Amino acid sequence: MAVKVLIVEDNPVARSFLNRVVKESFSDPMEITEVGDLLGARRQLEKAKLEAEQDSQHVFKLILVDLELPDGSGLELLTEVSGYPAVKIVTTLYSDDDHLFPALQCGADGYLLKEDRFEVLVEELQKIVRGQPPLSPAIARRLLSHFRPASSPNSGMAPLDSGFAPLGGSAASPGGPSSRSVWMEPAPEWERLTPRESEVLTYLSKGFTIKEIANLMGIKWFTVNDHIKSIYKKLNVSSRAEAAVLASKQGLV
């Protein structure tokens, strides 16, 4: 039985390129479906769902989604398939955290930068499928501020300092951030990282490689990877929980 793969990409050249990357990455027989927009992707997913009722093998195991599609953003698709038991990977030209972080929040298991060389992409894809997702310093920094309990209300965006702070410094001011945590409830489970996880994130945000982090923390490199994977999962869970809280607040559920 072939492994089903869905590639959502509007550029035909890039599509065939990714097709080659996927084929090169795995030795199993592949059944690759290529679509050019969200509509096609939804149709394919629907079809696979019907087929899966007869044979559970007929689900997609791997989905590659481009972020910029003609009829919408890949983020929409990611949200729709968040419960789907497939490895979801974002393929994009944007490598900055402003674009990638929302994708990870929507449940992406990793990302591939389309301008990377063929061999690099193959290696990265294999890593993601094996559970070693990439994490750039910028995204690590974003994650750190996302999970930091004190700043969770306004997710990491520090308020503009007017410069008219009292001379005594922020510690002396009664309305400063120190007093804010007094009435804050402790962050829920899904918003907290273990000390090890935040340590890994801190090192990553400073530009250390997995190997260096393993050395620094005195653990095996695959343990570092496990931590990263767990962080990914928590981010997805937390954003889904946040969405659920929001939805229930707005009476949508």
Added chain:
Amino acid sequence: MRGAPPSQFGQSSLDFTESSLNLGPSPVKVEPPGPALPGWPRPPLVPLLILLLLTSLLWFSAAQWLGKLPRLPLQLASSAQHELLLKSSHLPELQAHQGKAILAIRGEREQLPAPSGLLAEHSARWLPEDAQRSLFLAQQQQLRRLAEAGALTLQLSDGTVLALPASPPGLLSLPSGFWLRALVASALAVAALAWLLVPVPQARRALALLTACQAVLVALDALDAGLGTPMPLTFLNLELNLRSTAELAMVGSIVQASCLHMAARQLARRINTLCWLTLGLLALLLSIDALPQAWYWTQAGVQLAGTAALLVQYGSQRLQPHPWTTLFTRFTLPAVLIWPLITWAVISTDAWPEEAHALREVAPQIWSAGMTVLFLALPFMARSQRVAREVILWSALALGSLAVALLWTVMRIRLPLPVLALCVLAAIALGVVARWWLIHRVFERRPLRAAQLFDELYRTIRLVDTQPQQAQAAVTTLLASMFAPLKVETLERELRRSLIVRDGTGMIVPLPSLHRGEPPRAGSRTSLILHGSQSGRRLFTLEDARLADLIIEQIRRAVLFDKAVEQGRSEERLRLAQDLHDDIGARLLTLMYKASTPEMEEYIRHTLKDLKTLTRGLAASNHSLSFACAEWKSDMAQRLAAVDCELQWFAGWDQDIELTVVQWSALTRILRELVSNAIAHAQASVVRIELNLEQGQLALRVQDNGLGQAPELWTHGLGLGGIRKRVKQLGGSVRWQAQPGAGILCDIHIQKLNPERRGLDVTRP
């Protein structure tokens, strides 16, 4: 800036809201008329209204009583020979005989032969000699006895005999002077109570007493006017005592007010006690008639105490300047100088020509009117320079004309009309000089001229704009140069506009809010409190507060405008970056996938990466060095790992600075170029990157162990030109060094890697 002792200014920061916001214990909230004057405590209105009502009732019952008393239906005057003259009357039969001397006043049984000119007086207060006083009292008593007995007849110098109706004149025929003075006395009483009712500074107690004494004096004037002639003896005695006591109390409270702001507290208390004891003793002795020549004692008492107050004020200013003391001095000095003039005018009238006699009558009245105006205007004068200027100007004009008139009289020059006109002209000239002096010396705005102020304002705005963390210091400096305060403190309080506090000795200025749109966070805004304008010599006025508000608003607007411009620019850059990235990026990607040769593919990939750096540089504003280093390292490690090359990365800095977009993108591309060279051309297995920032100097060394070649043998097109260009852009130097068999070493040195300043240079030329 000199520090002030805590007793004067230290506690001032907290007690103002109570006085400025609370309308007092009155349950009824009465909106005051006119625009609200911030900072100045407003007394509760209800007690004042009650007092006004009570005084009105009192005056009406007084008028009732006065209406029942017998009085002559005529006004009297005194001739130069101390004869009694018929001055005027509302009765037509008397009007024909105006200006005639009265030889005798006859009753039904007895008569008053040769009535003295003193009978024209309304009070014994301004009769200097004891003999005059007793004659005045005796004749008043006699006349009253005659009037009570029945109808009176006047024997005039031209032989006419006139019968006078002796019936009580009734309520309505009381002279208008009575009602006017009654009104003024009530206003003064209300003013005195208002001083007493507003909380804090003790100076107000002294001012309340001062105003109350003046109210008593004006009330006595009113009664005098209402009684006319003849007057009851008991009233005359009481009136005399009350007058001298009130005048002594006035001068005593001036001494007390002068002592209040004296830094030497112990000495001030002693002077105050001594003064009150002396004045109290004097008043007691005067009231029991224990002193001969009582008038001279009163005049001397007032003069001495006034001089003492002046001395205390000067001493106090020397020890510790205080604007209220300055204000007191400004009014005590003329008063102390004019008092002996009036005294002397009263003593020496007899020697004057006849025309000048009116002056003697008028002088005490002008004095009284001047004092009344002063006490009624005082609360407004301290608040607003404009009111103060006008009041002082007009008082100076009045006093000036009086002084000039007195001078002419003393020089025994008769006063024909042209000379009188000359008097007025001279007084106006004096007024003009006084005005100039007032504007340029006393109310000298601030040491800054307009041009300097604009200069300072511009500099402050630039400083706040470029270095927001310095904003508070910059605004403080600006306000300090405008108002030259004794000291400036910060205050955790949010205000909408500037407030005058502590009776004008302090001003609170809210710092500008630089948040646009969003409301400032609670407690995030602070204010500055300025103590003692012009080193404590001036009071802060409402004009100062409004000026400060205008300045703060200007700073806020300018900074917000700059921010808006900056935001617009960054939005535009963002749009440009997005377009570049989406269009060119996608095409380059397609081109890359279709590349015919690996070299071509690599070239396009390189271009694509440069494009991404460019667009990211456009989109992001600033990058801190530490974050940039993390990204560089992660990027290099990934690229080198892909070709099995080891990265040795060493980065250090003494201070984490913000890199500008230019610096960030230049350094990113330099690093990428150097690492690309090491991979592609040198085929190195180890790349060592050292980056060090120390006191603004950046040293970057990239070293590989590949196939080093002497730099002069390198072919162009390796991106070296690009590196040179970018290093030059950063103001640094680059040096390559080939180590035969040991790779290539590239040293980049940048002298000054400071975040470049936005806007103009704010340092002084």
